[in-house]
Amino acid sequence: AQSVAQPEDQVNVAEGNPLTVKCTYSVSGNPYLFWYVQYPNRGLQFLLKYITGDNLVKGSYGFEAEFNKSQTSFHLKKPSALVSDSALYFCAVRDIRAGGSYIPTFGRGTSLIVHP
């Protein structure tokens, strides 16, 4: 079975400050991990993914995420937040063990609000 948790419904940060959006996962095997962003009245837009290799993954718009196997986490980070980063952020996981589902499980989303 695979599951993902985003423990914060909302994250507030001041513009220019670093931001972190948390994600933890549970899989039986090894994970593929994804972050997506959703703006109002739009579909999800892909930000970055962890498949294998370096634990620090860099993605679009200056975002990055760190895969931590021991803590089963994949937190999204950005060194300096912009007001335009305000949106809904979704973490997704897929278990790559043999026989695992090809369909990713999405978290419930975290609303990021960046204050001017």
Place this chain on the structure above:
Amino acid sequence: GEEVAQTPKHLVRGEGQKAKLYCAPIKGHSYVFWYQQVLKNEFKFLISFQNENVFDETGMPKERFSAKCLPNSPCSLEIQATKLEDSAVYFCASSQSPGNQPQHFGDGTRLSIL
């Protein structure tokens, strides 16, 4: 095309009527996925296709929902005898592979059942 195109953007139906939603995946993407986004932003997987074949339908309600992806036509999701609880935004996504490639989402169809 370079984007997943969903039509219509908004669809209003009276309870008991039929609703049909369409999705044109990105050219070259073999996999199509349908999701339902309801309250609290939760994404519920419905069904996926590999070309015109059903790939995974574990999330599909058995009774009133059906979907097709036919060659040279947009994919479709049809809901018969709609209920108030079917009100949601329905998203289509496509990808080159179901595993390690990201899904590309359309902007959704907002279905309102009155």
